[in-house]
Amino acid sequence: MTAAAEHIPQRSSKIPAAPRIDADIDFDDSAAIAEAAVEDMRTVETGVAVLVVKRGPNAGTQFQLDKPVVSVGRHPASDVFLDDITVSRRHAEFRREDGTFHIVDLGSLNNTYLNREPVDSAALSEGDELQIGNFRLLFLVGTLAR
Incomplete structure (x- = not known):
C-alpha cells in the first residue's frame, strides 16, 4: 500500500437498517382537524364562511371568506395563499x-x-370538500349565519 493510500478512510459496507413503520398508525388527521374547525365556527360572524385545510401543506390552517370575492392561488397577493406548485x-x-x-x-x-x-x-354547501392542487379544504359556515 502506498503512503497516500494509507490516509484514505475506508468506507463501511454496512448499510443501516431502515426504521420500522408501524402499519397500525393512522396518518389521516382529517377527522380531528374537521372536528376542531367545527368547534371554532361558533365564533364566526354572520355571513362569513371558513375554509379549513384538511390535507396538504399547512393542514389545520383556517381561512375566513369575509369579503364578497376572495382570491385563491399561489400568488402571494392571493387572499387564500396556497404555496404549492x-x-x-x-x-x-x-x-x-x-x-x-x-x-x-x-x-x-x-x-x-x-x-x-x-x-x-x-x-x-356546508361541509363541502374542495380540492385545489394538493390541498383538501373543508367549507364551513358559521353557526351564527344559519
Missing part, C-alpha cells in the same frame, strides 16, 4: 352572491374539485 398563481375565487357562496375556477391547470368532481363554477 400544484396550485395555479390565480387558481380560483370564492364569490358571495345573495348569501350563497360559489367557487369559480379561473382556468387553473390542475382544475378545482368540489366533492371530488371537477367544476368550473358551483354553489357551495
Whole structure:
C-alpha cells in the first residue's frame, strides 16, 4: 500500500437498517382537524364562511371568506395563499352572491374539485370538500349565519 493510500478512510459496507413503520398508525388527521374547525365556527360572524385545510401543506390552517370575492392561488397577493406548485398563481375565487357562496375556477391547470368532481363554477354547501392542487379544504359556515 502506498503512503497516500494509507490516509484514505475506508468506507463501511454496512448499510443501516431502515426504521420500522408501524402499519397500525393512522396518518389521516382529517377527522380531528374537521372536528376542531367545527368547534371554532361558533365564533364566526354572520355571513362569513371558513375554509379549513384538511390535507396538504399547512393542514389545520383556517381561512375566513369575509369579503364578497376572495382570491385563491399561489400568488402571494392571493387572499387564500396556497404555496404549492400544484396550485395555479390565480387558481380560483370564492364569490358571495345573495348569501350563497360559489367557487369559480379561473382556468387553473390542475382544475378545482368540489366533492371530488371537477367544476368550473358551483354553489357551495356546508361541509363541502374542495380540492385545489394538493390541498383538501373543508367549507364551513358559521353557526351564527344559519
